[in-house]
Amino acid sequence: MATHTQPQPHNTHFIPAQHGFFFPAEWHPHVATWLSWPHTEASWSSERQEKMFPAYIDFIRTISESEQVCINAHNETVIQTAKMRLLMAGVDLSKVTLLPNPTNDSWCRDHGPAFLINPTSKERLIVNWEYNAWGGKYPPYDRDSLIPVEIAHYRKLPYVNPGIIMEGGAVEFNGKGTVLTSRACLLNQNRNSHLTQAQIEQYLCDYYGVQQVLWVEEGIVGDDTDGHIDDTVRFVNEDTVVVATEPNPNDDNYPFLQEIRQELNEMRLVNGKQLNIIELPMPDPVISEGQRLPASYANFYISNGAVIVPTFRCAKDQTAIDILESCFPDRKVVGIDATDIVWGLGTFHCLSQQEPAID
Known part of the structure; x- marks a missing residue:
């Protein structure tokens, strides 16, 4: 890295935006996708974990068809177990890199x-x-909090420490100066209670390289992250979003998603344009042991070659896939049954973090 922009780990005064750095949109070409291999009962019991692995491995296989998959694996035992599962499923191991990076949980989007x-x-x-861990809900999280630095060392990249709590699922980017987020999450007292909304906006601008922050109010029912945006609103190009929509006024999500839809109507982008808004249905409620789970088609992941959509064994699955196919004509849209994965309170976008290439 050139010395005139080289940040040092201890240098809290290096502001990436001032040096031309920014967080690109998810459809920007990737070097790799990063995951953290499930290995504990933090999100899935042993029985549930066995049920979710086929879909998880199908997710890995689909990504690996167009880019490298890098996986944080807790220890050598986990690495060998992962290799065995992947080989048995016919995944090309030359497209998968397993790294001995200890983790507490599997939600790589956030840690x-x-x-x-x-x-x-x-x-x-x-x-x-x-x-x-989403406001201290799921300790311990000491290993997860070290993952960015472990990967920085592995990639031989410099890193900066803003010093505040932030999660990847809480922010959604169009790559052209705009980030979408929710007040329910980023302004929650369990994250950065010492900061005002204006101060958080400044951090987002400084450290993600955006020019504007657009806020919605809430998230969906069952979301233990306090309202991550990646379950409700996603950019599909620089001026178009899909928004989760619930037409049933008796559904618990109805008022929240109606409010988000109205908020989106009033937003303007950096260039003054109004958002193009495409409605994406919510799946039928997914209930487990009396608990409503945060099932949402908006939790899709955009890889180099595919848009990978969680499906939930209901009639709306194909409708969601059809809508996303119209949004991504340059990629295949692949639905993978996430019914057993969402028991862990997240799906494909929550599990993954993209590593962008440089044009």
């Missing part, structure tokens, strides 16, 4: 690194946000 790029200088860096 993984935020990769920034600078297309002008052809440089990359990692933002090492603080992490507290």
Whole structure:
């Protein structure tokens, strides 16, 4: 990395945005996708974990068809177990890199690194946000909080430490200066209670390289993250979003999603344009042991070659796939049954973090 922009781990005064760094949109070409292999009962009991692995491995296989998959694996035993499962499922191991990075849980979107790029200088860096497992809900999280630095060392990339809590699922980018997020999450007292909304906006602008922060109010029922945006609103190109929609006024999600839809109507992008808004249905409620789970088609993941959509064994699955096919004509849209995965309170976007390439 060029010395004139080289940040040092201890240098809290390096502001990435001031040096041309930004977080690109998810459809920007990837070097790899990062995952953290499930190995504990933190999110799935042993029985549930066995049921979710076929879909999880199908997810890995689909990503690996167009890019490398890098997986944080807790220890050598986990690495060998993962290799065995992948081989038995016919996954090409040359497209998978298993690294001995200890983890507490599997939600790499939130504990993984935020990769920034600078297309002008052809440089990359990692933002090492603080992490507290969604407001301290699921200790321990000490290993997960170290993952960005472990990956920075592995990739030989510099990193910066903003010093505040942030999660990848809480922010959604169009790659052209805009980030979407929710007040329910980022303004929650269990994250950064010492910061005002304006101060959080400044951190987002400084460390993600955006020019504006657009806020919705809430998330969906069953979401233990306090309202991550990746279950409700996603950019599909720089001026178009899909928004989760619930037409049934008796459904618990109805008022929250109606409010989000109205908020989106009033938003304007950096260039003054109004958002193009495409409605994406919510699946039928997914209930487990009396608990409503945060099932949402909006939790899709965009890889180099595919858009991978969680499905939930209901009639709306194909409708959601059809809508997303119209949004991504350059990629195949693949539905994978996430009914057993969502028991862990997240699906494919929550499990993954992209590593962008430099143009």
